[in-house]
Amino acid sequence: xxxxxxxxxxxxxxxxxxxxxxxxxxxxxxxxxxxxxxxxxxxxxxxxxxxxxxxxxxxxxxxxxxxxxxxxxxxxxxxxxxxxxxxxxxxxxxxxxxxxxxxxxxxxxxxxxxxxxxxxxxxxxxxxxxxxxxxxxxxxxxxxxxxx
Numbered sequence: 001x002x003x004x005x006x007x008x009x010x011x012x013x014x015x016x017x018x019x020x021x022x023x024x025x026x027x028x029x030x031x032x033x034x035x036x037x038x039x040x041x042x043x044x045x046x047x048x049x050x051x052x053x054x055x056x057x058x059x060x061x062x063x064x065x066x067x068x069x070x071x072x073x074x075x076x077x078x079x080x081x082x083x084x085x086x087x088x089x090x091x092x093x094x095x096x097x098x099x100x101x102x103x104x105x106x107x108x109x110x111x112x113x114x115x116x117x118x119x120x121x122x123x124x125x126x127x128x129x130x131x132x133x134x135x136x137x138x139x140x141x142x143x144x145x146x147x148x
Contacts, residue, residue, distance in 0.1 A: 008038035029061030
């Protein structure tokens with residue numbers, strides 16, 4: 001005769017191992033459901049009830065995870081994003097050192113002491129202050145800085 005609590009335990013361990021490997025909250029709720037079903041088997045509950053409760057607990061665990069836990073984890077991940085050196089230039093002010101030609105997409109700006117290739121939607125003359133709006137490949141996308 002099969003000891004169902006052992007089957008539930010093995011299933012839970014496999015689901016936990018998959019969760020650890022994937023780190024995407026993909027199988028954790030199945031492990032929780034299997035542990036509850038294992039406890040039910042140890043208490044003498046019929047197998048049909050174990051299956052039903054395992055499914056119900058897994059669904060509730062999934063719902064709680066999606067509503068409560070996952071958003072908190074996502075916000076923690078976003079806090080820990082390290083910007084690259086280039087990303088730090090977005091919003092910074094620079095000065096045009098080689099005129100920007102919008103048709104050819106050529107020109108250079110100096111931002112924080114570094115010279116960068118740049119482009120803009122309009123032609124911008126040398127010596128004009130600009131603001132970095134984004135980065136496309138290795139070029140800064142800039143626009144004329146507002147007058148102060």
